[in-house]
Amino acid sequence: MFSLLKSTRGLQRGMLVAGMVLVAVFLILAVFAPWLAPYGFNETRVDGVPFGTQQPPSAEHWWGTTVGGQDVLSRVIYGARTAVVVIVLAVLFSLVIGVPLGLLSGFLAGPVDRMLVLVMDALYAFPSLLLAIVVAIVVGGGSSGVVGGVLAAAIALTVVFIPQYFRVVRNATLAVKVEPYVDAARVVGTRTPRILFRHILANVRQSVPVIATLNASEAILTLAALGFLGFGIEPSSAAEWGYDLNKAMSDATNGIWWTGVFPGMAIVLMVMGVTLVGESLNDVLNPLLKARGADTTTSDEEEISAEYAEAVASEGLDEDVAEEAAAVDADVRRVATLSLTDLAVTFQTSGSSVRAVKGVSFDVAPGEVVAVVGESGSGKSVTSRAVMGLLPDTANVSGSALLRTGGDESRELIGMPERRLRFVRGDEVSMIFQEPGTALDPVYTVGWQIVEMLRTHRDISKKDARRRAVELLELVGLPDPERRVDFYPHQLSGGQKQRVMIAMAIALEPDVIVADEPTTALDVTVQAAIIELLLDLRDRLGTAIVLITHNMGVVADVADRAVVMYRGEIVEQAPVERLFRAPRHPYTRRLLEAVPHLGQGAGAPAVADDAPPVLTLQGVTVEFAGRLGQPSFRAVDDVDLLIRRGEVLGLVGESGSGKSTLGRVAVGLQKTTEGTVLIGDQDITTLSDRRLRSHRGRFGFVFQDPAASLNPHMTISECVAEPLKVQSDLSAADQRAKVATLLDRVQLPSAYAGRYPHELSGGQRQRVSLARALALDPDLLIADEPTSALDVSVQAKVLELFAELQRELQFACLFITHDLAVVDALANRVAVMRHGRIVEEGTRDEVLRAPQAEYTRQLIAAVPVPDPAEQRRRREARGALLADAE
């Protein structure tokens, strides 16, 4: 309770406190009713003297008497008791029935689930009050008396609320069920009851208090409504506010207010109290309503800053780094279109302030591409949004951003009033966002959105604007623009959407384009095409481009100059050639060293042919049933694959290629439609789940998303110990010892054993995942994009650890990734996957140095390498190879 109170503030805290006080008052009234109430709830006389009916408030009867001659105050106090008892019972009943039902339904899925959902939805859609009335009549038929009446009312309410718990818990279960940590538990053979309680219920649980409090307030209202309509608790057995209101209704027309107003106010206040508590709970717990936090945790930033400190400490700071930056500046500044000087951004959050950007200065000249690079928390995106005036009100921006367009006249963008700034946006400075999928309004066609923008800034007719929109779409290389101009965003692919975003960004031939990670969400071949397009436009229009990215390959590919940011500050800025050739700042140096470089990988040589096979896939096909009437979708199509002991097979492919599905097949998480999967020489496709369980110890799995692959309600040592608990007979002490060894293996301090996953950084969590996967000394490790969510310097450390462990333990590994450079650094052999098929397979050198398949060649050509000179050669060499990539 107090932790809840602490997590609120301002208005929210006020509301929570008010709610808690109200609830407490009614609880006290309920518990101590016989002592607090001056009379009994049905008493009409004291010492044989009647109270009199409808007496106005007086010294004997503070709140007057009812039409039946009872004391209003006493009835209101006893009414609290009735309400509390009924509501507690009703909430308990519906919890006990609704939660397990929802849990099982969501977990088992299939026909039982569909049946239950249909029934519960029908009940849910039905007017709850009517349902409660009918049930009250059914249950309350013969029984009266205190227990019977109260129980009947509680049951009537229960029936109404079960569907709500069912829905909430089922949906939460469905969501949790597909979390990687549940898969992780399944991979090691955890039994269903343990998965249900330890993994699913523990994480579903948090939605229950919200729904329970909100239901409680609804229950009070329904109880009162039942009483009001005459279907509630027998009036002789308990005092009930709704019933009293019914009796008071005719009084109201005669101006007798006290019989109705007091019980009515009691209902209002109690419901308000419970609702206020419930809403605050919801605000605190519901991620939908939470203010959007930073994308990374503070521990992620700490991890990077540790790297930074190490880099600086070991190499010392070059004094002339800053001087050089200033020198570069002076040259560019004279002609710059956009000049930032000492730009600083501070976010005001509850009581404290966070300095996200601390004095950033750089310039962009016409026709120049300036890359702003940095890891999580470097403040690179915040900088760009500050220039555009797109930060929330909690941000305090200082410093200067001068925009110089034509001639010597320049304008200050920071602090420019909104009404003038908005004419700059889109017209003179435009922006491209990271996620093309969410940056377009889903309910309007792309043409409509382009026209809207054109007509905002230019005085042109709708017809002309539309013609221009088609032209623009053609210019950015969207096929069949005449038709696609009328498409809604969801009808376009990711790359096509990004082209539309670019069309809008260039629509008014702006002087500056700010591109915030424009290719991060895209596949590598699409990325290459989009970058090509941006450069082409720059050449044609002479636009200055600020390119924000974390990808050093992209920087080497397109940028003229690079600005390296760390923690809101610029550590180094230099022409790209110089930066890559001779980075001055130790942080830059580390950063560049950490980037895997395709073509310079040191993956181990192929293992001997006579090493025993660990994983053999033969003709594996996986089909997913389509939705009603849709053809089924073939995710994996007739795949053969073999991994030997001590071998790392890199499985590469773009999104939707089926590579992850194949990984799940290999550990029996996904059933095959056809084909066999052999672990050693045991065919696991024919094994039942029960028989498969004993083989589970032979594989480990490391998942992509470090945030989701560990159960947030288990400590690190519990997470790592789970495979041991499930598969081995080790004593608790031996398990602890083994966990300590494993954590040591992955270079985590033993103090971390008692921590929870959210207290760790992404890189640390992936280490924990690795420890868990290795707990049973598996023959086979499946790693599905284990480092793609990590910052580059962290990724390097994790990959290094991985390679070291693999050499030492000699497990076979299926390493799934989209990053060819990572494969180059790790794998013995490489398989390339596309549309569910393996298009090429061979040793690392064969596939990466002398690719045979057209697609592999495209893929390799599309990867930008972090070396400007080499990348320029590659770009020229690849020529038209990528033309049909998208």
Add this chain to the structure above:
Amino acid sequence: MATTELLTGSEQPEAPSAPRRSGGMSPLTRYLLVRVALVIPMMWILVTFVFFLMRVIGDPISAAQGGRLTPEQIAERKAAAGLDAPLLQQYWDYLTGILRGDFGTAMTDGRPISDVLVVNGAATLELAFWALLVAFSLGIPLGRLAARHRDAWPDAVLRIFSILVYAAPVFFVGLLLKLAFVPLGLPVAGRASTSVELALQDVEPQTHIMIIDAILWGDPAYVWDVLKHAILPAIALGLLTGGVFLRLVRVNLIQTLRTDYVTATRARGIAERRVVRKHAYRNALVPVVTVMGLQVALLLGGAVLTETTFEWQGLGYTLADYLVKRDFIAVQGIVTVIALVVAVSSLLIDVIVAFVDPRVRF
């Protein structure tokens, strides 16, 4: 009961995946066909549920007439009503009756339920219309206001207002309204003054929607009399529903204003007013419409209470009356109709959503 959904923040409807080809049928047609196909089992479940629930109560004749008639007379009546037939036979008759539009006949006063529907159903429709008018004109602008000023004082005031409106039962609001307005001479019971009501019995064609009947009659005094009677019930029920709308609009607008496409629209230099009106409202509308559909159930439940409070002779009032009289044939008929209305309105909402959200349409 849909309020809980609002409070917990409604889920965005699932965005359907990329368009796929399907044999010659447009995606919209497909979608609608699937919806219709889903509503039919829902109706069947509801109707079946009602039937068996009613049978659990006991046989309707004994419940209504028990004690007043001899066992022989009860048996005779049961036979006449077909209630001595096997349960499944009764169930079959009931289902086929519904398909023919025959919902049975009330035992206590012999009214056919279809007649109840036409007369009292019209009254409920009228009340619902007025209440929705109040709810929309209150909930939507205030919800926008609260969302635009999130966590500032207008938001705080409006949140407390919406909780207050939610926490006050319709009949208590009714009571307060009566206390306040009886002295001012506003009518607090019935749909029209007795004389007006009697006069309007002769309108041709009679719609049973009092305001239309009064307009057809052509006497402004009658129209005013009918309007006056509608004011307090409409406010009582409209406040309840309006409070729900307010929350709904607020939550969804806040979420929409935070999306990337709203930021992107701003980055294109579109004026803030237009960003909010054209982009944020339109997108917030999708979940708002979906959850409003669920409000039909809340509205009908609320109507039972409002009608009882204001003696408004609608479906809810009649239902409560038959419930008190333990006339379960009548109850079964009315509840069945309400169930069908709920099912059909959920279908209608799906159709509206399809027109608001292109992701459903294509």
